[in-house]
Structures are given as C-alpha cells and as structure tokens.
Amino acid sequence: HIEEYFHNRMGEDFAEFGRVYQDYCEAMSTLSLGIMELLGMSLGVSREHFREFFNENDSIMRLNYYPPCQKPDLTLGTGPHCDPTSLTILHQDQVGGLQVFVDNEWRSISPNFDAFVVNIGDTFMALSNGIYKSCLHRAVVNSQTPRKSLAFFLCPKNDKKV
Numbered sequence: 381h382i383e384e385y386f387h388n389r390m391g392e393d394f395a396e397f398g399r400v401y402q403d404y405c406e407a408m409s410t411l412s413l414g415i416m417e418l419l420g421m422s423l424g425v426s427r428e429h430f431r432e433f434f435n436e437n438d439s440i441m442r443l444n445y446y447p448p449c450q451k452p453d454l455t456l457g458t459g460p461h462c463d464p465t466s467l468t469i470l471h472q473d474q475v476g477g478l479q480v481f482v483d484n485e486w487r488s489i490s491p492n493f494d495a496f497v498v499n500i501g502d503t504f505m506a507l508s509n510g511i512y513k514s515c516l517h518r519a520v521v522n523s524q525t526p527r528k529s530l531a532f533f534l535c536p537k538n539d540k541k542v
Contacts (some may be wrong), residue, residue: 381402386401416433444528446519447521447524449521454522457518462502463501463533465505467499469496475525479519493494503542506542
C-alpha cells in the first residue's frame with residue numbers, strides 16, 4: 381500500500397499525505413473502471429468485460445511538477461508521446477501546458493480545475509482493435525509559473541494478455 385510506503389520510507393510526518401494519496405489513487409481506480417465500462421458498452425461488449433480485465437490492475441499515479449523555464453520556447457516539459465497505458469486521467473492546475481496534436485497542429489487544452497482530461501493510451505487502442513486511438517500529446521513549460529498536475533495511468537496486471 382502507498383500509505384505504508386510513505387510511513388516506512390518518509391516517516392510519521394508523511395503519514396497523512398500517504399493516507400490522502402492512497403485514497404486519491406483508489407478513487408481514480410474506481411473512476412477508471414467506470415470509464416472502462418462505458419468504453420466497453422460503446423464497443424458492444426458487456427459492462428463487465430473491461431471492468432473484469434482491469435479490476436486487479438497495476439496502475440500508476442504520478443505527481444508532476446514543471447518548474448518555470450527561462451527559455452520555454454526551447455524546452456518541453458515532456459516531448460510528444462502517446463501513453464503506453466490504457467487510460468490516463470489527468471487533473472491540471474490552472475497554469476496549463478498540456479497540448480494535443482490534432483489536424484496537424486498542436487492545440488492547448490485549457491485547464492479546468494473542476495474537470496479531468498481523459499486520454500486513451502496504446503494498450504486500450506490495441507484492446508479496441510484501433511477503434512479508439514491513442515492521443516499524441518506533450519507538456520510545455522512557461523517562464524513564470526510552475527505547473528503541477530496529477531496523472532493516473534490505468535494499466536492491466538502484467539500477466540494479462542492484450
């Protein structure tokens with residue numbers, strides 16, 4: 381458990397942070413399974429199909445921090461990529477910096493503190509036989525304000541066959 385990790389590695393001062401982090405990860409896992417149900421239904425399979433596939437999962441939760449950069453036009457927070465995972469649920473701060481590649485151009489995704497950005501990854505593109513496509517995206521930085529985000533990556537257990 382994440383809570384135990386923080387307590388054992390970081391000490392008692394981080395125990396509360398570990399509890400909050402664990403709760404957030406569990407909530408994101410629950411949300412991602414609900415999204416998987418909806419995606420499955422859109423593909424004509426049962427609600428349980430993808431829920432069962434991902435129920436026991438090896439998901440990843442990341443806290444991202446992009447500091448201000450003196451030359452933001454020469455630096456990327458993360459270069460262009462598609463996530464190798466199945467689904468990404470991103471919560472951005474108000475700074476912005478997420479861009480997606482659509483119609484041969486980079487488009488900024490306006491941050492909304494009360495919403496999540498959900499991206500399809502390579503694994504789900506394979507599971508849907510290409511009906512759903514991975515989202516090519518990147519993170520850009522700015523010269524004045526740090527950017528923070530929370531990213532949850534839904535991943536099947538390593539022993540699952542895709």
